[in-house]
Amino acid sequence: xxxxxxxxxxxxxxxxxxxxxxxxxxxxxxxxxxxxxxxxxxxxxxxxxxxxxxxxxxxxxxxxxxxxxxxxxxxxxxxxxxxxxxxxxxxxxxxxxxxxxxxxxxxxxxxxxxxxxxxxxxxxxxxxxxxxxxxxxxxxxxxxxxxxxxxxxxxxxxxxxxxxxxxxxxxxxxxxxxxxxxxxxxxxxxxxxxxxxxxxxxxxxxxxxxxxxxxxxxxxxxxxxxxxxxxxxxxxxxxxxxxxxxxxxxxxxxxxxxxxxxxxxxxxxxxxxxxxxxxxxxxxxxxxxxxxxxxxxxxxxxxxxxxxxxxxxxxxxxxxxxxxxxxxxxxxxxxxxxxxxxxxxxxxxxxxxxxxxxxxxxxxxxxxxxxxxxxxxxxxxxxxxxxxxxxxxxxxxxxxxxxxxxxxxxxxxxxxxxxxxxxxxxxxxxxxxxxxxxxxxxxxxxxxxxxxxxxxxxxxxxxxxxxxxxxxxxxxxxxxxxxxxxxxxxxxxxxxxxxxxxxxxxxxxxxxxxxxxxxxxxxxxxxxxxxxxxxxxxxxxxxxxxxxxxxxxxxxxxxxxxxxxxxxxxxxxxxxxxxxxxxxxxxxxxxxxxxxxxx
Numbered sequence: 001x002x003x004x005x006x007x008x009x010x011x012x013x014x015x016x017x018x019x020x021x022x023x024x025x026x027x028x029x030x031x032x033x034x035x036x037x038x039x040x041x042x043x044x045x046x047x048x049x050x051x052x053x054x055x056x057x058x059x060x061x062x063x064x065x066x067x068x069x070x071x072x073x074x075x076x077x078x079x080x081x082x083x084x085x086x087x088x089x090x091x092x093x094x095x096x097x098x099x100x101x102x103x104x105x106x107x108x109x110x111x112x113x114x115x116x117x118x119x120x121x122x123x124x125x126x127x128x129x130x131x132x133x134x135x136x137x138x139x140x141x142x143x144x145x146x147x148x149x150x151x152x153x154x155x156x157x158x159x160x161x162x163x164x165x166x167x168x169x170x171x172x173x174x175x176x177x178x179x180x181x182x183x184x185x186x187x188x189x190x191x192x193x194x195x196x197x198x199x200x201x202x203x204x205x206x207x208x209x210x211x212x213x214x215x216x217x218x219x220x221x222x223x224x225x226x227x228x229x230x231x232x233x234x235x236x237x238x239x240x241x242x243x244x245x246x247x248x249x250x251x252x253x254x255x256x257x258x259x260x261x262x263x264x265x266x267x268x269x270x271x272x273x274x275x276x277x278x279x280x281x282x283x284x285x286x287x288x289x290x291x292x293x294x295x296x297x298x299x300x301x302x303x304x305x306x307x308x309x310x311x312x313x314x315x316x317x318x319x320x321x322x323x324x325x326x327x328x329x330x331x332x333x334x335x336x337x338x339x340x341x342x343x344x345x346x347x348x349x350x351x352x353x354x355x356x357x358x359x360x361x362x363x364x365x366x367x368x369x370x371x372x373x374x375x376x377x378x379x380x381x382x383x384x385x386x387x388x389x390x391x392x393x394x395x396x397x398x399x400x401x402x403x404x405x406x407x408x409x410x411x412x413x414x415x416x417x418x419x420x421x422x423x424x425x426x427x428x429x430x431x432x433x434x435x436x437x438x439x440x441x442x443x444x445x446x447x448x449x450x451x452x453x454x455x456x457x458x459x460x461x462x463x464x465x466x467x468x469x470x471x472x473x474x475x476x477x478x479x480x481x482x483x484x485x486x487x488x489x490x491x492x493x494x495x496x497x498x499x500x501x502x503x504x505x506x507x508x509x510x511x512x513x514x515x516x517x518x519x520x521x522x523x524x525x526x527x528x529x530x531x532x533x534x535x536x537x538x539x540x541x542x543x544x545x546x547x548x549x550x551x552x553x554x555x556x557x558x559x560x561x562x563x564x565x566x567x568x569x570x571x572x573x574x575x576x577x578x579x580x581x582x583x584x585x586x587x588x589x590x591x592x593x594x595x596x597x598x599x
Contacts (some may be wrong), residue, residue, distance in 0.1 A: 469496020
């Protein structure tokens with residue numbers, strides 16, 4: 001993330017968001033004209049009505065009956081199907097078919113059993129957050145707001161301090177911000193309940209209303225019980241991906257919120273220490289401001305202290321096995337897709353020599369594999385103008401393209417750039433004998449992408465997943481860390497938090513002798529179906545993946561809820577990414593134009 005851009009784009013943010021409204025002006029006589037790529041009548045209608053199945057923001061259902069990653073399974077022909085470990089957010093103005101299995105902020109916070117809630121984020125609308133707690137208990141829940149807006153004249157910080165005075169049950173905690181260009185960009189919740197259970201939630205949305213009209217992702221631990229008296233911690237570090245290791249890394253992360261050796265979150269750390277994380281699955285990927293010095297400690301000691309940013313991600317990816325491409329796949333090349341809402345001025349060297357090699361890391365020893373193809377999903381102006389908030393959605397999505405330096409970076413990025421959603425009309429075939437594969441639709445095209453995901457698909461067919469990461473981290477050196485200097489040090493500026501999962505974490509759910517687990521993309525729902533596991537592309541790979549005989553497909557199939565359509569649609573030669581600082585005079589679906597930031 002580019003903090004300067006982020007600060008500028010929401011400098012005048014307040015509860016009424018009046019300044020954002022002023023930045024969008026009515027167009028001249030073109031108001032009634034038909035613009036290419038605008039919403040059709042049916043799609044516009046979907047935006048003008050309330051969704052009849054929208055969950056109440058004060059619902060007592062906190063989404064835990066979903067328990068999707070471990071408890072809801074379906075057995076068929078010796079196969080077990082497990083729901084996606086990540087969920088998408090409920091967006092009220094999308095049609096009901098696009099909100100299946102989605103979760104609202106009220107689903108999480110509206111449980112009257114919550115007695116204490118820790119909220120970590122960059123932007124806050126305190127009133128918006130508080131009205132999502134149960135109406136009978138919202139004044140009783142002890143709320144802790146952790147943010148990084150430390151400057152006295154920072155509008156976000158001023159809003160938080162002012163609004164919190166209206167709620168005696170809120171305590172505000174400022175994260176230490178040692179880096180001038182860093183932000184407290186972590187987006188997370190820690191919930192403690194009256195029944196002595198706890199839960200950790202990692203998400204991609206700021207705690208403001210507009211963000212929940214955009215596409216977001218939410219990952220939750222199961223409800224965590226208190227440790228029994230007999231449980232003791234081992235001297236050895238637990239394996240990556242396990243619940244105990246997740247707990248270790250999460251506590252190390254929260255201990256990193258310190259200033260000159262003084263702990264900022266001692267109460268939170270001591271409380272979480274008491275809970276059993278055994279049911280959690282996933283590896284924590286966090287960023288803390290400061291220098292990472294991978295060569296200073298032995299690997300085991302470095303893991304105890306904590307690894308952050310790209311060094312952390314690389315350490316995790318080295319432990320994840322990747323699948324061989326199916327023999328029937330005409331293109332066995334793996335594909336890594338980064339889908340973000342902001343691309344900072346990272347430079348060609350960082351992109352090609354630091355980020356991409358890290359994302360391409362695999363567990364050794366691996367059989368020789370083709371070098372993965374890298375794609376980056378980022379919306380165009382056409383996508384933005386057709387979204388629920390029209391051009392207003394673009395105030396949360398950033399890349400710079402105008403200066404010579406930015407133009408040079410864009411030239412490097414351009415071959416990797418792909419659309420947020422597939423084209424609404426079929427594309428022409430490349431030959432008479434070859435038809436384009438059918439589009440697998442996520443149904444989120446109208447909800448602008450504020451979500452951030454990084455996924456490695458096993459092959460070009462994109463029908464199975466080696467690993468998937470959901471995180472607050474965009475494409476920036478501030479979030480992930482700089483290129484290592486001569487001493488191997490990596491500088492990180494911002495707080496970020498995410499979690500990576502991979503199929504083998506569910507191997508234990510397989511019946512004895514029935515093979516291992518695989519992960520597949522799912523669309524429009526969280527539970528994979530037999531059709532998701534029956535792709536011809538994978539027919540020759542089931543024995544290699546631990547599925548038994550080819551075509552018999554045994555074992556565990558875990559879904560990963562997709563926020564974007566497949567196959568990906570690359571940018572055409574004339575297309576370019578949305579740039580919020582550039583004016584757009586073609587009206588959005590509401591008839592408004594965008595003068596560009598600062599105009």
